[in-house]
């Protein structure tokens with residue numbers, strides 16, 4: 001799996017048929033700026049930094065576009081997703097589903113995979129709408145990331161593991 005920053009990637013990996021690539025690129029840059037702001041706000045450094053990235057497999061059978069920031073056990077992620085009927089379903093959108101979520105790590109052993117504390121998802125029918133949806137999704141993450149610290153997300157009542165023994 002390769003990770004490629006937005007600026008060095010190819011839109012067609014995620015939106016093979018785009019009527020207005022410049023407008024899509026513009027919207028994605030805006031989403032990228034939100035993602036960077038959140039990463040900077042949370043003090044995340046190194047790695048891919050926190051901007052939008054493409055993740056793709058060799059040969060590009062399937063690529064994805066993600067904004068992901070991890071800070072002190074809290075993950076803030078957003079990205080378009082392609083509902084597939086099965087493992088071999090390699091269709092792209094439409095529709096594109098744009099999801100965003102805030103997940104905190106599980107402190108139990110074994111861990112249950114993490115606890116989703118906030119999430120949103122919208123469905124779009126064109127690449128441009130999906131890209132604009134990603135702008136909104138990353139703005140939503142940024143707003144929430146600024147409103148409460150990662151530690152306060154983790155100390156919320158609903159961050160406690162439901163699978164843990166009482």
Ligand SMILES: [Zn+2]
Nearest residue numbers: 106108112161
């Ligand atoms: Zn758990």
